[in-house]
Amino acid sequence: MKRFWKDLKSHYRYAIYSAKSELKSEVANSYLNWIWWVLEPFCFMLIYAFIFGVVFNASEQYFPVFIFLGITAWDFFNRCLTQSVKLLKNNKSIVTKVYIPKFILLISKMFFNGYKMLFSFAIIVIMVIYFRIPITLNVLYVIPIFIVLFVVTFACMTHLMHYGVFIQDLANVTNIVLRMVFYLTGIFYNIEKRLPAKYTGILMKGNPMALVLSGIRKCVLYGQAPDVKWLFIWFIIGIIVAALGIRKIYKNENSYVKVI
Template sequence: MLIALNILMFIAPAIVSLVIHDYLRHGEVKNIRKVILYIIYLFLINLITFTISYIRGVKGFDFETMSLSYRLKYMGLGCVLGFIMPFIVCLITEDIITIGGFLRYAKRLFNDLKKYMPYAIWAAKADLGAEVASSYLNWMWWLIEPLCMMLIYTLIFGYVFKAKEDYFPIFIFIGITMWGFFSRSVKGSVDTVRNGKAIITKVYMPKYILLLSKMFVNGFKMMISFGVILVMMIVYQVPVSINLIWVIPDIIVLFLFTFGVGTIMMHYGVYVNDLGYITGIVLQMLMYLTGVFYSVAKRIPAPFGNILENFNPVACMISSMRSSLIYSSAPQIALLAVWCLISFILIALGVFTIYYNENSYVKVI
């Protein structure tokens, strides 16, 4: 088992890089070139990872005394680098991928957002209005649903399973609110293009604008829930500090990460009809690994708890939010910055994919 993990910690990050490199080249990389690129990634990633480890005090590899925690962290850092490295290598090795090309796509994205953002906001308002138009309690459902979920989980985990986290109702409400935004947005992204068939078959519109509209709806509901959280903090007399300002960056990173994942999922949702079912199952599993109603770092045995919290982006953001709101402490700023960078990479991959394939979506649906 340890031998396999020792090998995996070195080779897995390079595989991640090779997959993304081939993705950027639309699967056109020949097999011989793949082998050469894999060797390059294997060398570069492990060189950087080992250098960072050396600076932090690890002077060599002693596999007999090496802890499981170090192996997992080494592989996790390598995979993060493996996510970033292909963009740099592609700029150097691929003639059709240039800085000018990235800038053109970035400019096109900026112009399209500026042009179509009013529609996204209007569509979000229309969806919100239609959602409560025929209900007796109207907009109150946006409060009732998360409050009921909070009460259920508080009863089950707070009293039945004896959870000991401070301010547990607020603790669990933060997790439900943030996870709800992420899961609803990602699951909804799969069918976004198909559901928007009536629009995209008649007029041109960047397809991710439809996703943004749905995210604005979910984001509005999330903001209402955070308003309830602030009221609960006053009722429970939760002490606050200047670290409360980290709430804003945390929400921004969550939005960016969700948009990045959503753009990729909405592309594959056009071609894979069963992806919605698969996404639902995966999200259900991830919910229990994200710490929605418990602390991942405290409840999962070391070293897996801390590693899972750091390398699960939504778990990291939920933990950061709880630190800022409940515990008056600053989040892991460097880790939040890394996930912000990865979010931009995901957005770049997703938007690049949509622009490249959007003409074929109408034919498929």
């Protein structure tokens, strides 16, 4: 881990620069530019709010904000994981010519998607004001919750990036698994209210994204404290899995260049 912190200290500027460059290139030829970063999740929120709020008559309080919070956090997690699978192959020109710690590419992607997520949260602030949602000090729990989200996301990305080099079909498998997890995370429904108690406990403890989304909604919408115990457990699990992933990446750095 000493090598990890040393490499992070010496290369974090590259991660920031790379993320900024990718953000600029993404909106360079678009008429709406950065507005798409907000418009896309906002449109999905409207669609889900109509389908589940009107068609299926969902009774969740502050339902549009409930959905938008879920979509915003999920999009960050989903994009980071799907992009990590072919990350080394997509950066072949860099990886094969210049040495750079491979996990820096992952951090760059997290910066890239995290910056876009910030734009969505600006909309959430406006929605909170519009719907007159009372804010309590429990909203500060958002900070440790997002730390857990970042750690778990990075942990998953390290392993997906590694195996994505050697397994050609991993991208397809990842998309299928993420789609399944999407429906088991409670993006557009409240797991604790909609599912039987015996399934609720399994999903909330075994699915870190369900735990994260539930925690964000509790402290932002309802002024409640999240499940701190299980958030801490998943933080520790994320640290361990990330450490194993980083070790695997360092061990196979030379192999990546040969395979891609």
